[in-house]
Amino acid sequence: MSELQALEKWAGGLLAQLSPAARRSAMRDVARELRRSQQARIAAQRNPDESAFAPRKARAAKGKKLREKKGRIKRAAMFAKLRTARFLDIESDAMGLAVGFAGRVSRVARVHQYGLKDRVAPHGVEYKYPARALLGFTDTDRDLIRDMLLRHVMKHNT
Template sequence: MASDDMQQLDDWLAPLIARLDAHERRRLARVVATDLRRAQRERIKRQQNPDGSDFAPRKSRDRQGAIRRGVMFSKLRTAKYLRTRTSPDGATVGFFGRVASIARTHQYGLRDRVTENGPRVKYAQRELLGFSEADREHVRDLILDHLGGAL
């Protein structure tokens, strides 16, 4: 779906959503946020950016500083760290608190210290959070399904 189509759909849906009472809007926001969190978690597990490209690989190290095998961000994608917040006005899926700075460093490819007093390292950009076209279409379908049952 093209961005113009999405904008037209947004313009059409906004008045319908506004007709819902606060409780229904919050319930809709919770359903959308929970589904988005699941989709983001699965995408992070596959180690893909929202555009479908793979994450930049880890830098390899020699034997002394060997990096453990496994999937990057395995703890970061758990519900403890990847959280949802909802209100009648919207929903948020993201990292909050201390882990937000770790996620931000990877999301934008910033410089940070590996250890507290260690050297500053430039991290590769790995988009942990973002909307893919499939996410947009899925959210649209969730909203339409919810509105179909509410109206």
């Protein structure tokens, strides 16, 4: 039994005790917190297993200096726009929830999630990107889901 199926089986029993409106509310709250957790983890450049993302490949300077000071490469964190709420969507209803990327950025996210080949620029060279798991459950996320669902069940059963 996969990890998600076990979680679904456990949570399904708890959520069955709630009314559809209460289930919808619980799912919405859990989805929001999961998105926050995923955003923070992506900002920290960490995979779900807490290992660091594979570093970017060094590129040759083309008219611009990558190194302004000795030993320093000026670069911003990867996926800064991708992790915003605009692109990292949540969907929830009484039956479940989903956290994922929306629109055109979903292709970029999929390439990095699974380590696929893609063009670096339009009509540019192809490059096999290293896998950087943008979405996934950490142990903290599992605890968060459990605690939030228990809180909702306790609140609505009293």
